Amino acid sequence: MITGETAIRDAYRDERVAADYVRNRFVEPLGALLHRRQVEVLRALIARARPSRVLEIAPGPARLTAAVAPALDRPPVLVDASAQMLVEARRRLADADRPAPLVEGDAFGLPFGAVFDLVYTFRLIRHFGDEDRARLYRQIAAVLKPGGLLAFDAVNAEVAAPLRAAARPGEYAHYDALVDEATLGRELGDAGFTEVTLDGVQHRYRALQAVQNLVAPRSRAAARAAMAVLDRSGGPPLEWVVTCRRG
Numbered sequence: 001m002i003t004g005e006t007a008i009r010d011a012y013r014d015e016r017v018a019a020d021y022v023r024n025r026f027v028e029p030l031g032a033l034l035h036r037r038q039v040e041v042l043r044a045l046i047a048r049a050r051p052s053r054v055l056e057i058a059p060g061p062a063r064l065t066a067a068v069a070p071a072l073d074r075p076p077v078l079v080d081a082s083a084q085m086l087v088e089a090r091r092r093l094a095d096a097d098r099p100a101p102l103v104e105g106d107a108f109g110l111p112f113g114a115v116f117d118l119v120y121t122f123r124l125i126r127h128f129g130d131e132d133r134a135r136l137y138r139q140i141a142a143v144l145k146p147g148g149l150l151a152f153d154a155v156n157a158e159v160a161a162p163l164r165a166a167a168r169p170g171e172y173a174h175y176d177a178l179v180d181e182a183t184l185g186r187e188l189g190d191a192g193f194t195e196v197t198l199d200g201v202q203h204r205y206r207a208l209q210a211v212q213n214l215v216a217p218r219s220r221a222a223a224r225a226a227m228a229v230l231d232r233s234g235g236p237p238l239e240w241v242v243t244c245r246r247g
Contacts, residue, residue, distance in 0.1 A: 051117035061088035137191035200237030
């Protein structure tokens with residue numbers, strides 16, 4: 001299992017990993033559902049907050065920015081430690097009317113002052129243990145204006161822990177922190193964030209997996225439709241989109 005700041009950074013510096021990232025993770029119906037729900041939450045947040053300056057940390061190939069940038073008044077800044085991922089991000093955003101600034105930089109040492117109204121980052125914070133997550137929260141708070149917003153994804157221990165316990169060796173390549181609502185509230189409060197809200201995604205995950213395995217091979221369209229119904233039916237989600245405000 002890949003864990004630790006250096007190992008995780010290096011894992012995404014592989015050109016093949018960068019080029020195939022979206023295809024491998026977000027094209028099949030289950031991954032596409034996760035992507036769509038994350039985009040929905042971000043777009044709704046942008047519509048409410050109307051941020052002027054926006055930063056995405058660890059955008060990878062810009063799968064989220066490509067979907068939400070048209071809703072922004074100005075292009076977001078993208079910062080990633082992987083030059084290979086930034087190459088893919090540049091390709092994905094090549095047709096945008098306004099190019100997004102791309103910065104090769106480290107999430108643990110962001111090269112900005114407190115200038116952003118919104119920071120979002122997905123598939124980053126969750127890959128680190130307690131101390132490193134605290135470091136990331138402090139870094140992000142330092143580049144947000146007072147009252148600025150942070151949005152990121154977190155894995156729900158209630159649903160994920162039994163899945164991990166039953167997993168085959170090597171099934172989960174990257175470390176994921178499994179957290180609960182109280183843990184999120186406490187660690188974000190310690191970093192100076194308030195107004196923590198959670199939007200659940202991938203509800204009824206075992207049923208979603210069954211649809212992926214049984215229905216998607218025959219009809220992706222049918223699988224997507226069935227998953228949309230299941231995900232809206234409630235119950236504990238596998239993941240949350242977490243939104244909070246810098247105090």
